[in-house]
Amino acid sequence: MRSFAICGALDTTELHELAQLTRHVCLESEATVFAQANIATSFFNVHEGTLRQYKLLPDSRRQILGFALPGDFLGLSSVPQHEFSADAIGRVALCQFSKESFATFAENRPRLLCRIIEMAGRELARAQEHMVSLGRRSAEEKVASFLIGWRDRLSGIGRGGEILPLPMRRLDIADHLGLTVETVSRTFSKFERNGVIQIFAGSVVLLDVPRAETLSGIVD
Amino acid sequence: MRSFAICGALDTTELHELAQLTRHVCLESEATVFAQANIATSFFNVHEGTLRQYKLLPDSRRQILGFALPGDFLGLSSVPQHEFSADAIGRVALCQFSKESFATFAENRPRLLCRIIEMAGRELARAQEHMVSLGRRSAEEKVASFLIGWRDRLSGIGRGGEILPLPMRRLDIADHLGLTVETVSRTFSKFERNGVIQIFAGSVVLLDVPRAETLSGIVD
DNA sequence: AGGTGTCGTTGATGTAGATCAATCACCGGA
DNA sequence: TCCGGTGATTGATCTACATCAACGACACCT
Incomplete structure (x- = not known):
């Protein structure tokens, strides 16, 4: 659990409580975590390994949005469906939470929410820097x-x-x-x-x- | 205030309280809201008009990350400096909050924090969709x-x-x-x-x- | 009205990177 | 051991878009 990037915002009791909601998952190379347009029921936290996050066009052109590394959060989405696909590059270990139960857990923990905002900001900054590369x-x-x-x-x-x-x-x-x-x-x-x-x-x-x-x- | 996208998360008393922290700003066309690498002291909410958000390379190539419209939030950053520049396309009306006082206000209002996470998610989704355009x-x-x-x-x-x-x-x-x-x-x-x-x-x-x-x- | 600057459009030409194609190294299976 | 599949590399050629250049339409100023 100590590699879970949002843990800094939690005390020992909370960590224990969160651990109750966590399912540990191991994936083989090339395994899909979730696919674009699927209903998102879970969040994931990368524990070990590398993932690719990508979008496909109908004619199968692909844009890899980024590579997720240990500590990264996956599946933070504002809509019920996943906006992109994610799969494993080599073996990967993940922590899985049900979206629902995580939401309930986080709901009244402002410090945790702030941490998530901070991580989202970091991710957005990476995306913006990448737009510069792609465009210019x-x-x-x-x-x-x-x-x-x-x-x-x-x-x-x-x-x-x-x-x-x-x-x-x-x-x-x-x-x-x-x-x-x-x-x-x-x-x-x-x-x-x-x-x-x-x-x-x-x-x-x-x-x-x-x-x-x-x-x-x-x-x- | 009613066009402020995060207001849905606040009750009347809170809205009133937030209004105390707000400074209304009007900008002429081409005016700069903030520039890349400047220290970020404020958040902004677009009230009326259009803005361009962009990054410059040292040799003055430019990548416009997006256009901000009424309801959009500006300056949500995980680092103390602004990661990009923003300026007005035509006349623009903004609400300005000091980062500090807004943070204090939001700190213990989980509903507001959740709303911000949702908006950040939406912004990230837009960025990702744009990466597909730029790259593929x-x-x-x-x-x-x-x-x-x-x-x-x-x-x-x-x-x-x-x-x-x-x-x-x-x-x-x-x-x-x-x-x-x-x-x-x-x-x-x-x-x-x-x-x-x-x-x-x-x-x-x-x-x-x-x-x-x-x-x-x-x-x- | 004439002058100047900016913006948008169009044409001619150049080139970075795509496409097409071949080869090699490596790996796992029969 | 040979064989088929995948990934990386390199070469030859093609093309979508950039670059260079010119011009027209406005707007603003005097």
Whole structure:
């Protein structure tokens, strides 16, 4: 439970009470947590692993909205149906709450509600930053800022380190950045040729962070 | 005050109390409400008019995140600085609250907090839908889905009607959709040629909504 | 009325990234 | 061991949209 990001807003008694409402779920790779347009009956909290959250167009084009990591909240929706789909990249452990019982629990706990607002704000900020990438950055800038952003998120949950794991496939990165696999692959190769990164199976090493930051268009 | 979207969560006494914290502000066209990276000291609620919310890259590329309309909340941020800039498109009337005093007021009013969570969820959903446009839709689809979405938002606040006002300039639409002015203009012209819309200064009429919906890629 | 600035539109041309296609590495199963 | 499937990479070609350029319609000022 200690990885549950909203727990900071709860005391020991409350934590115990919340634990009563929690169901622990483990998912195999590629398993679906929920699908777009399904009725949302549960919230989820990521305990371990990585998920992709995505929307599909009728002709099966896909936009990956983001990747969820431990501590992230899933299914916070203002409408009864899920607005997007979510599935597991590799094995994933989740905490599941019924929407109803969680709502009852949270209803009269302002500190918890404030924490949720704060998390929603953070998520919105990430979405906005991503809109900049999708709308106004070149392929190189998209890939570079993705790598920097991914590294920062991982360090934010204490998973920082020399090697940067990339559990998602190239196609996922492409569908996240509004590019094709080929362009993502070419950009990775180019970065490696230029000594910015080193590519391994399922991970990269950021050899030249300042360079990557420049390429990402964060700095002038 | 009645247009304040969060008011539904308050009783008459509370409304009165909140009114004490409110400062009414009027802005001329092009006036800035707040700028990216400025310290956020206030929340705003749009009372009348339209605003653009945008992020700038160092080289002055711009991504318009969205347009704010009456009832919308501005400045809900998880960090002390504003994450984006906001300025007026035409004359705008706002309600301003100091962040601090609003926080104190909201702190122990769970119903209000829930309302804010709901609004944040709605905003996040809009952002996600927009990511699909930016990442995976063609220029035509972007423009068509923008028109449909704009119409729906206006009807949602009781401003629906035959003619669809577009207070923002073509450049704003371009920076919103990740296109250039020229492409937006060409697409508008094409739609008009094909009898989908009729163009006027500052507005359009949607002549063929089903067609526009098809073009937007919402339907097959 | 003439001058100046902004905005929208249209045309000609260029290019970043998509599409099409082939190859290679890797893995799990027969 | 061979074989089929998936993912990553690279090359050749194509195209949607950007870029560059020009012009017309207004609005505002003097």
